[in-house]
Amino acid sequence: MDESLPEAATAAPAAAPSPAPPKGTVTQRAIDQIKAMIGEGRLEPGARLPTERDLASQLGISRSSMREAIRALTVLGVLEARHGSGIYVTQLEAGDLLETFGVVADLSRGPRLVELLEVRRILESTATALAAARITADQLAEVEKHLTAMNATDDPEEILSHDLAFHRVIAGAAGNETMAAILDGLSSRTFRARVWRGYQEEGAFERTRREHAAIHRALVAHDPEAARAAAAAHVGEVEEWLRAQLQP
Amino acid sequence: MDESLPEAATAAPAAAPSPAPPKGTVTQRAIDQIKAMIGEGRLEPGARLPTERDLASQLGISRSSMREAIRALTVLGVLEARHGSGIYVTQLEAGDLLETFGVVADLSRGPRLVELLEVRRILESTATALAAARITADQLAEVEKHLTAMNATDDPEEILSHDLAFHRVIAGAAGNETMAAILDGLSSRTFRARVWRGYQEEGAFERTRREHAAIHRALVAHDPEAARAAAAAHVGEVEEWLRAQLQP
DNA sequence: GGAGCGAAGTGGTCTGATAAATATTCCTGG
DNA sequence: CCAGGAATATTTATCAGACCACTTCGCTCC
Incomplete structure (x- = not known):
């Protein structure tokens, strides 16, 4: 009671x-x-x-x-x-706090993947433009290292690995650690592996290779506008392909 | 053994x-x-x-x-x-997963704040440009609502609140929920409150008002390039002020 | 048939104990 | 006096069991 x-x-x-x-x-x-x-x-x-x-x-x-x-x-x-x-x-630091950003990329599906690629295109093109203006000789050498390594093998795993490193060095050269950390999350391993599984089966290897070469040329020339365009086109290609996949 | x-x-x-x-x-x-x-x-x-x-x-x-x-x-x-x-x-959804993005903004200090503002400038200018092309009459009306409300009061709390909503509506009109969620995190309450405490004490009210008006004009005119420039300048102002604060 | 009630299910919190990894102290031998 | 190492203390990691608070759903009663 x-x-x-x-x-x-x-x-x-x-x-x-x-x-x-x-x-x-x-x-x-x-x-x-x-x-x-x-x-x-x-x-x-x-x-x-x-x-x-x-x-x-x-x-x-x-x-x-x-x-x-x-x-x-x-x-x-x-x-x-x-x-x-x-x-x-x-x-x-940016890397510590933005590590969780990778979870977003890993768990996103469908239309949200396209949105994430759009964000990446915007940030990556700007980062690459900044890098073209600021990149040092050492950093440029490292970019070239990954570029040649990427072109020297046929193992998709290794290609993906060097591809990630290629863009990471560029993002680092842009001088904004926060932006680099975000881009790292947007390019996390499982995210790209998922998207590329299909993309690379359509003979995209050669196109990817040409796009990377274009980015590299722009960096060597210290030409921000060319770098921006090349990076935007590079990400945009995947973006468009993915967008098409979602409307069968 | x-x-x-x-x-x-x-x-x-x-x-x-x-x-x-x-x-x-x-x-x-x-x-x-x-x-x-x-x-x-x-x-x-x-x-x-x-x-x-x-x-x-x-x-x-x-x-x-x-x-x-x-x-x-x-x-x-x-x-x-x-x-x-x-x-x-x-x-x-983007909002669910990117809520944690706010803690990055809340716990960052010094140079990282500038980096965060730089990221925001890049994304916000692009989002505003997209919004200029896509914004509907209803959304435009809501933008105007917050704009007038912002100009009608002197209470900093209320101004900040409508300021956030102003940009949130624009980000939403850009049609990329992920980007809007990221921008939301980059504009989290405590983050802006911390930066603006000093910024607005330097008579930045009037300048902010003019910048918002410029953004609004570009949206009404559906002029992406003007919108991009206005948004970039708007964030860039704060960015530059903050950069100067860090080198006394 | 509908409203109210109550029991079962489930997350939220607390207490206490043990294992594992690290840090500190202290003893020994040179 | 110092170097090395073993014993000891500190601290996180994990487990176990109990009770509380809230939700849900079925049952009863009107």
Whole structure:
């Protein structure tokens, strides 16, 4: 019967500064609080966090919930847990935080693949244009290395690998690490493997080779506009092919 | 002694297709396996997963570890847990998966903020150009609504809110949901609030107003090139200001 | 047939314990 | 005094079991 009154005696002992904003789950709150600590600068990149137990008691939650929060921030690339050592804030660099971008590419299908390629075309053409203006001799040599290696083999795996590296070096030469990291995610292995499985079976090898050569020529000539056009055409070819595939 | 030969007796009862690839933590493995299930189409968008308990025993791990895996995929926007109901795969649309993009903007500092603005400038200018060609009368009306509302108040909070909506409608009119979702992340509330705190104190209100008007004119005229230029200049202004701030 | 209720199912949280990897301390021998 | 290594302490990784909160659905009763 009537044994329990909703409110009453349970005056929480530790309701100090934060009047316990009861939004969402405790785990979500923990995630937000840790993010806030980093955002406000209370935790520098590379800093070591208190132990799981300390953090848990500090926020008034159980260790299980705290572990879920930590795990979530780990997959986001914000934290890094080292077994036996502790939990650390990553360097919060573009590569750390944008690694999850690959998940988007891996799980997207149908029309969204075309949209992703459109984004890649826009960013890649601009990045290649910037690279044409800024690329150094060393970087250019590396581009050539992957270009020749790509043309010297017939193994699709190896071609794909050098193709990815080819574009990665170019993106790096553009001087915008964030853009390079995004492009890396948009070119993730499984994403390209999926699209190219069919594309390369239509004799696209030769065309791809010519397009890469055009990009390389533009880089050598330090001609941003030619580089932009060549890169846009390169991605656009795949984009158009994929668009056609979706309307049988 | 010599009691242990590497292989031998422990013929696991359920070591059927996957010979237990012992890479990383069990939780990470669980994350990968669930991702694989979705990637291979064994789990459609919107589908309901087995219960935590079933999934855990199915993969041979404890419920705690399985919960961490689920939580991780939840913050990535891949899964959605409904208390008392079950765990479901999201629709895997751009908005779901790219929500995490906001944390990049929120946690970035210094030079990376400039890089993010550069990416935004590239995408936003292209999106605005596309919108100029494709925008409908209804969408144009909504753009105007936010434009006038923005100019009718002095409350920074309200201005920021309508500013975000202004660009969001334009991005939506460009017809690429993925690009719109990325731009949304690049314009997340806390990100812009941080940058604009200083920017708007330098009498940038009037300039911002003129830039928005220019974008709007280009949209009305359905002039992609003008729209591209206006949008690029708009973001570029903030970008340049921020770049200058970093070299005192 | 419909409204209300209650039991079963399911995610959310907590507690406690053990294993594994790492960090620290301290002892020993030169 | 110092170098090396073993014992010890710290910390994350994982597991197990319990209880609570919310949802769902079937059942009863009107």
